[in-house]
Amino acid sequence: MTAPTQTPQPSPLQTSIRDLQQQLVVILDFGSQYSELIARRIRETQVYSEVLSYRTSASDLRRLSPKGIVLSGGPNSVYDDFAPECxxxxxxxxxxxxGVCYGMQLMVKQLGGGVERADRAEYGKASLHIDDPTDLLTNVEDGATMWMSHGDSVTKLPEGFEILAHTNNTPNAAIADHDKKLYGVQFHPEVVHSIGGQALIRNFVYHICDCEPTWTTEAFVEEATREIRAKVGDKRVLLALSGGVDSSTLAFLLHRAIGDNLTCMFIDQGFMRKYEPERLVKLFQEQFHIPVEYVNARERFLAKLEGVTDPEEKRRRIGHEFIRVFEEESRRLGPFDYLAQGTLYPDVIESADSNIDPKTGERVAVKIKSHHNVGGLPKDLQFKLVEPLRKLFKDEVRKVGRSIGLPEEIVKRHPFPGPGLAIRILGEVTAERLKILRDADYIVRQEINRHGVYHDFWQAFAVLLPIRSVGVMGDKRTYAYPIVLRFVSSEDGMTADWSRVDYDFLELISNRIVNEVPGVNRVVYDVTSKPPGTIEWE
Known part of the structure; x- marks a missing residue:
């Protein structure tokens, strides 16, 4: 029996999003840093997946009726006194x-097998030697590299299990009870370092779980539009627009569903990049024909940061002032029945603070996360929430945005922090420093676009340091600010590496900044990865 070599083609859908989720694979999370990644990899096979706590009961799982269950890895040993168990x-x-890594060991332990600390721990790349090339390991090449991360190993298989593969240090690298459809792998097939890992996941999803690829972008857009209309009806919806891919995709989707019942508000706090506020409003109103209420609050935000140097205090004050402006403007433009949020699935996983109205069962807006440009709304603002993107990962949002006509300049826009340039100026934020950084950053963006390398980077930007250094310009001594260039490569922003940029290209940018931006006499390049550093400086 073999797994399909290609992804099956989706069939026509006349169902709701809930029906799209019937082809469900559940990931029970035991604290692994890769749990979300497992869910993403399953989504890539066009099958819906959700991450749930390892405490989820068998009765709850029976009610959900998933087509398959994945037990994630985790930092514990299964024989620890307080090790998590399903x-x-x-x-x-x-x-x-x-079962993946810890999940495999837990399966073995609970079913009567043995797990012990390994004589030799195994971390990093290992060659997988396949003993049974069928079923789970169909189309996985013998000798393929897999990513290991374990100090414990399975020493005794439960009754009914057999070995599917081994490595030089791990005799039981992949195991199975074919009759009960229980499988375990000691490696992490979800990470990019595991060659053939996605083939293994496809085998599990399609061949073993018998799933169908119903989770498609087109189906999601169609059904999300229907559900927005059914939920909102003829009521008014308010959306705080930032210009990023999440809020822009949400604006497009909502406008498609409810038209003029959507009001987009863009609060210009003065920390955006050069020309971006003007470009955003013009783009939405003239090209997309989506009206935007522009609120110029630059002076009041800058005043709130006077004398502030601590980065967390900056964020707090910006978030608090955003709330105040948002509250004032929503009252002026309202009333509104719904508040639209660009909540994504990782936000749902990471936060369990959903607030439920006991009378209606609706979530109510008492908190909007700072990465959505709102630092937390007052409790007396009892909007009902509409969150069409809350089941999606970031890469899925980009696909949705692209499918409904969002231009590539927004779909592929580099991540930009909610507090904007305020946290790319270390120390106090002043009008002078904002102008210097805005002009330097503009040169960076000009050159990476002019040379066609914008999409080579996860982020590429400038940072202003609150110090001055001596320089010489035109035979005169200068005492001016340094600018730091920060270019990084990343898959998801969780980890990042500094980008190896051509020296001539860096020299070009440096020369332009020093010559065209008054107040700067030195440019340096940040060669720190994440970890140990962070992408942003604050």
Whole structure:
């Protein structure tokens, strides 16, 4: 029995989003840094996945009726006194299970096998030697590199299990009970370092769980539009627009669904990049025909930061002032029944502070995360929430945006922090420093676009340091600010590496900044990765 070599083609859909989610694979999270990544990899097969707590009961899983269950890795050892364990009745549900690393060891332990500390821990790349090339490992090449990260190993298989693959240090690198459709792998197939890892995941999803690829961008857009219309009806919706891919995609989707019942508000706090506020409003109003209420609040935001040097205090004050402006303007433009949020699925996973109205069962807006440009709304603002993107990962949002006509300049826009240039100026934010950084940053953006390398970087930007150094310009001594250039490469922003940029290109940018931006006499390049550094300086 072999798995399909290609992804099956999706069939026509006349269903709701809930129906799209019937082809569900659940990931039970045991604290792994890769749990979200497992969910993303399953989504890439066009099958819906959700991350749930390892405490989820077998009865709750039975009610959800997933097509498959994945037990994630985790930092614990299964023989620790307080090691997390799943409900033992899961093994009797008749649902296929894939245990990954800790998940495999827990499966073995609960089913009567043995797990002990390994004589030799195994971290990093290892060659997978396949003993059984069928079923889970169909189309996974013998000798393929897989990513290991474990100090414990399975020493005794439970009854009914057999070995599918081994490595030089791990005799039981992949195991299976074919009759019960229980599988375990000691490596991490979800990471990019595991060659053939995605083929293994496809095998589990399609061949073992018998899923169908119903989770498509087109189906999501169609059904999300229907559900927005059904929920909102003829009521008014307010959206705080930032110009990023999340809020822009949400604006497009909502406008498609409810038209003029959507009001977009753009609050210009004065920390955007050069020409961006004007460009954003013009783009939405003239090209997209989506009206935007522009609020110029530059002076009041700058006044709030006078004398402030601590980065967390900057964020707090910016967030607080945003709330005040948002509150004032929403009252002026309102009333509104709904507040639209660009909440994404990682936000849902990372936050359990949903607030439920006991009378209606609706979530109410008492908090909007700072990465959505709102630092937390007052409790007396009882909007109902509409969050069409809350089931999506960032890469899925980009696909949705592209499919509904969002231009590439927004779809592929580099991430930009909510507090904007205020946290790219270390120390106090002043009008003078803002102008210097805005002009320097503009040169960076000009050159990476002119040379066609904008999309080579996860982020590329300038930072202004609150110090001055001596220089010589035109035979005169100068005492001016340094600018730091920060170019990084990354897959998801969780980790990042500094980009190896051509020296001549850096020299070009440096020369332009020093010659065209008054107040700067020195340019340096940041060669720190994340970790140990962060992408932003504050």
């Amino acid at each position: 409900d033992r009745e899961i093994w009797d549900l008749g649902i296929p299970v894939l």
